[in-house]
Amino acid sequence: MKLQPEDPRLTNFVLGELGPEDAAAVERDAAENPALQAEIVEMRALQQFLTDRLALPADKLLPHQRENVRRSARDADHAGIPLSFAAFGNALKPWLIPAATAAVLALATLLFFRTPEGQPAPVAAQTPAPSVAAPILATPANNPPAAPVLSHPVPLGPVAAADFPTLELPILSGKASLEWISKAIRIDHQLPPASTVRLEEILNGFPLRLNGVTAIARGTANNWHPDIRDSGMSAHVATLSTEMIPCPWNPSATLLLVSLRGNPRDTCDVRISYQANPGNVTRYRLLGFNPVEGQATGKLPVKLVANSMTNLAIEIEPAKPGGDLGSLAWTTDEQAAPSISLVHKSDAEPSDDARFGALVCTYAQWLAGEQAGTIDADIVSALAREIASPILPADRADFLKLIDGSLHLQRQ
Numbered sequence: 001m002k003l004q005p006e007d008p009r010l011t012n013f014v015l016g017e018l019g020p021e022d023a024a025a026v027e028r029d030a031a032e033n034p035a036l037q038a039e040i041v042e043m044r045a046l047q048q049f050l051t052d053r054l055a056l057p058a059d060k061l062l063p064h065q066r067e068n069v070r071r072s073a074r075d076a077d078h079a080g081i082p083l084s085f086a087a088f089g090n091a092l093k094p095w096l097i098p099a100a101t102a103a104v105l106a107l108a109t110l111l112f113f114r115t116p117e118g119q120p121a122p123v124a125a126q127t128p129a130p131s132v133a134a135p136i137l138a139t140p141a142n143n144p145p146a147a148p149v150l151s152h153p154v155p156l157g158p159v160a161a162a163d164f165p166t167l168e169l170p171i172l173s174g175k176a177s178l179e180w181i182s183k184a185i186r187i188d189h190q191l192p193p194a195s196t197v198r199l200e201e202i203l204n205g206f207p208l209r210l211n212g213v214t215a216i217a218r219g220t221a222n223n224w225h226p227d228i229r230d231s232g233m234s235a236h237v238a239t240l241s242t243e244m245i246p247c248p249w250n251p252s253a254t255l256l257l258v259s260l261r262g263n264p265r266d267t268c269d270v271r272i273s274y275q276a277n278p279g280n281v282t283r284y285r286l287l288g289f290n291p292v293e294g295q296a297t298g299k300l301p302v303k304l305v306a307n308s309m310t311n312l313a314i315e316i317e318p319a320k321p322g323g324d325l326g327s328l329a330w331t332t333d334e335q336a337a338p339s340i341s342l343v344h345k346s347d348a349e350p351s352d353d354a355r356f357g358a359l360v361c362t363y364a365q366w367l368a369g370e371q372a373g374t375i376d377a378d379i380v381s382a383l384a385r386e387i388a389s390p391i392l393p394a395d396r397a398d399f400l401k402l403i404d405g406s407l408h409l410q411r412q
Contacts (some may be wrong), residue, residue: 158283161276177201199364200288211351212243217337258312
């Protein structure tokens with residue numbers, strides 16, 4: 001394809017209007033052309049500007065609305081009325097088309113009139129690289145002021161931040177659980193055994209493009225990347241993206257979603273740790289990754305395969321709303337990468353991908369029988385209805401159908 005920065009197909013790419021093959025071709029060209037990368041980043045910044053100011057507000061459930069949905073779901077259940085997320089999505093269609101059309105027209109107009117000589121937007125929002133590597137491993141508790149580090153995945157219970165302010169995070173996950181539960185629900189027509197429900201594997205069945213803070217790790221020139229060739233510039237090794245949203249099943253908590261993506265060509269070593277701020281975090285919980293019974297514990301894998309992605313979710317209970325919740329410190333190939341400060345802004349609008357990630361986490365816990373006193377079928381149904389839309393990607397629309405089937409089986 002060999003696109004140029006002024007090619008109109010870039011606009012189609014940013015708006016999500018290209019098919020899978022054409023979109024993949026644009027991504028390949030962009031990986032080899034820094035000018036295209038800067039153009040795409042600038043277009044997306046303009047799109048976000050327009051979305052914030054011109055698009056219709058996304059549907060959000062306030063507490064009293066959530067209770068109304070619960071009541072409607074119970075009434076429908078008692079009346080024998082089947083729930084269909086697809087039908088709900090169709091009902092939203094008249095709202096979505098005008099909003100999308102207005103956004104497209106406005107974006108096209110703004111792109112047409114923007115100044116060509118303007119400086120390109122930064123490649124990613126990130127904090128400055130520290131001069132020394134951020135510590136991933138803390139010293140023992142008897143050597144103040146450092147505190148113990150959890151060096152293995154946390155079981156299902158929460159961890160006190162004062163006792164363990166640092167948690168090493170896993171960077172690898174399987175994906176088999178989504179296939180297991182799909183077979184149980186769609187073929188065997190029964191809810192799957194709780195032991196087959198692995199939250200982290202279901203969450204990693206979907207790519208997430210998070211809209212919070214992003215940091216890029218850059219290594220030496222020995223790390224190949226198409227935009228540096230033999231120039232001696234630093235190379236893109238891996239990308240770490242985050243987004244924080246209110247926790248659906250715990251109103252006082254924040255749900256931190258993390259997405260780690262490798263570079264297109266080379267496998268690299270990655271170590272990540274969540275460093276909680278004990279002054280403002282009472283407890284936290286890594287969702288999923290609960291050790292299998294009889295599994296030997298040991299050091300976490302560090303190899304991030306080229307072009308792979310891993311999604312993580314952490315439930316963080318702050319001492320007070322908002323504020324500094326800590327940071328993510330990470331290294332790639334033993335070189336320090338820019339850390340990400342975790343400051344929750346309560347007025348930030350969640351992205352569609354973050355909402356979907358929260359739905360996956362909620363559904364997986366409900367299906368496994370976790371948080372039984374908090375997460376019920378009504379909550380899962382309400383969150384799914386928030387996500388439902390006739391323009392959902394095929395894999396996400398299919399996941400909503402899977403949830404719908406689960407809820408019908410639960411009511412039988």
